[in-house]
Amino acid sequence: MIVLSHVHKRYAGGFEALHDVSLSIDSGELVLVTGHSGAGKSTLLKLIAAIELASTGTVVISGQNLAKLKSAAVPFLRRRFGIVFQDHKLLYDRNVFSNVLLPLQIAGFDSRDAARRARAALDKVGLLAKEKAMPVTLSGGEQQRVCIARAVVHRPAVLLIDEPTGNLDEDYARDIVELFRSFHQVGVTVVVTTHDRVVAEQLGARTIHLDHGRVAA
Amino acid sequence: MPSLLNVLVIGVALSLPVGLYLGLAQLQSFTRQLSGDPQISVFLALDADSADVAAIEQKLRNVPGVGGYRFIPRAQALSALKRRAGLSDVLENLRQNPLPDAFVATARDNQPDTLERLRAEAAAWPKVAHVQLDSEWARKLDAAVRFGRTAVAILGILLAAALVAVTFNTIRLQILTRHEEIEVSRLIGATNPFIRRPFLWFGALQGLAGGIAAWIIVSLAVYLLNRDLAGLAALYSASFRLPGLSLEDAGSLLAFSALLGWLGAWLSVTRHLWQIGSR
Numbered sequence: 001m002i003v004l005s006h007v008h009k010r011y012a013g014g015f016e017a018l019h020d021v022s023l024s025i026d027s028g029e030l031v032l033v034t035g036h037s038g039a040g041k042s043t044l045l046k047l048i049a050a051i052e053l054a055s056t057g058t059v060v061i062s063g064q065n066l067a068k069l070k071s072a073a074v075p076f077l078r079r080r081f082g083i084v085f086q087d088h089k090l091l092y093d094r095n096v097f098s099n100v101l102l103p104l105q106i107a108g109f110d111s112r113d114a115a116r117r118a119r120a121a122l123d124k125v126g127l128l129a130k131e132k133a134m135p136v137t138l139s140g141g142e143q144q145r146v147c148i149a150r151a152v153v154h155r156p157a158v159l160l161i162d163e164p165t166g167n168l169d170e171d172y173a174r175d176i177v178e179l180f181r182s183f184h185q186v187g188v189t190v191v192v193t194t195h196d197r198v199v200a201e202q203l204g205a206r207t208i209h210l211d212h213g214r215v216a217a
Numbered sequence: 218m219p220s221l222l223n224v225l226v227i228g229v230a231l232s233l234p235v236g237l238y239l240g241l242a243q244l245q246s247f248t249r250q251l252s253g254d255p256q257i258s259v260f261l262a263l264d265a266d267s268a269d270v271a272a273i274e275q276k277l278r279n280v281p282g283v284g285g286y287r288f289i290p291r292a293q294a295l296s297a298l299k300r301r302a303g304l305s306d307v308l309e310n311l312r313q314n315p316l317p318d319a320f321v322a323t324a325r326d327n328q329p330d331t332l333e334r335l336r337a338e339a340a341a342w343p344k345v346a347h348v349q350l351d352s353e354w355a356r357k358l359d360a361a362v363r364f365g366r367t368a369v370a371i372l373g374i375l376l377a378a379a380l381v382a383v384t385f386n387t388i389r390l391q392i393l394t395r396h397e398e399i400e401v402s403r404l405i406g407a408t409n410p411f412i413r414r415p416f417l418w419f420g421a422l423q424g425l426a427g428g429i430a431a432w433i434i435v436s437l438a439v440y441l442l443n444r445d446l447a448g449l450a451a452l453y454s455a456s457f458r459l460p461g462l463s464l465e466d467a468g469s470l471l472a473f474s475a476l477l478g479w480l481g482a483w484l485s486v487t488r489h490l491w492q493i494g495s496r
Contacts, residue, residue, distance in 0.1 A: 150405070
């Protein structure tokens with residue numbers, strides 16, 4: 001389903017974030033991408049989500065070569081993903097419910113159906129009681145749960161999660177990881193990047209290790 | 218919601234060409250009425266007697282270009298002048314009537330060359346002191362009004378551009394404050410039309426509100442001007458009033474202002490989306 005072949009990613013200034021990366025992730029698979037900070041994990045997710053383009057090599061999602069994808073088709077590709085950003089990227093002038101509702105509004109869901117789905121997603125992450133709260137009043141862990149609810153609310157085929165446990169305490173991190181496992185169990189392809197060994201051990205999934213932008217053997 | 222200040226700026230900008238357009242349209246309609254039948258006034262010499270009058274009448278009857286005529290005796294002209302110009306006191310003190318006998322002839326053709334030929338022919342007749350094309354001033358005024366309309370059209374285009382610029386800038390500022398929302402929306406699958414939509418609605422709504430403000434301003438101005446104009450026109454025994462905007466014109470104004478607002482917003486958002494690229 002996700003295939004990267006000989007992918008290089010160079011940024012302006014010459015820094016090479018990924019070097020000759022080739023990998024494939026099957027549909028419904030749970031994959032862990034590990035590596036130290038700056039190893040290229042986040043860049044890998046950005047390439048998969050078509051947020052950035054590979055400098056050379058090909059990234060193919062469900063048979064579509066992203067380099068050949070027309071600009072107008074990119075948003076529709078992204079709707080097949082749910083992305084949990086490391087910095088959450090919540091809208092701080094909207095309440096929790098409105099944040100979670102956004103992907104459904106973008107996808108053109110009927111407002112009543114959208115509201116029902118948004119509440120179900122908030123219930124799943126345990127934040128239904130805080131649907132009217134503003135994100136700034138939530139803790140870091142709660143904000144991340146809002147981000148997760150927003151990522152799964154439209155039932156994406158692929159969940160891309162960037163450093164989910166970066167600033168969380170161990171118990172909270174364990175709960176979050178279990179949440180991802182539950183999404184995987186219902187058939188969602190889950191790609192998690194982390195440099196946290198505890199998360200890696202807890203998930204027990206296939207691991208792709210990146211080292212200075214290269215896939216380690 | 219559109220800010221009151223922006224709406225007022227747009228309203229004032231639109232009301233200027235709309236008001237001028239209304240005034241000029243009324244003036245042009247007035248001059249066209251006056252210049253509809255080309256008339257030639259043939260003024261006789263003060264010493265012309267009834268035989269001379271009869272001779273000139275005969276000539277007028279025989280000129281093919283003359284469709285009809287009427288004779289205005291000098292006494293009748295004087296009494297008409299007393300009635301119309303409010304100069305009765307001055308005219309009463311005259312020892313003799315200074316006005317000549319006159320014929321007012323209507324030409325069959327309103328082509329300038331034909332009228333000029335007719336004027337020259339009549340001027341050469343004996344006992345004719347002066348021949349005047351009565352519609353000449355109206356034609357000149359009509360030409361001036363047409364020039365004025367072109368000037369108003371140019372002004373209108375410039376102010377329409379100003380409206381687009383005002384909306385463009387308002388939307389640019391909105392985009393800056395909603396930059397994160399746009400970025401996040403794009404990352405989770407928003408298309409460009411989805412991102413544009415609220416801004417386009419805002420631009421159109423602001424333009425529409427500006428159009429309504431212009432309608433109110435013009436209507437108020439027309440009401441106030443007509444109050445004074447009625448008194449002025451009465452002094453000249455005339456009836457002249459500025460028309461307000463018809464429903465059709467008002468509808469066009471509102472649609473046009475909303476369209477301009479929409480255009481300003483579209484240009485602003487499109488420029489921003491182009492700047493941040495497709496990814």
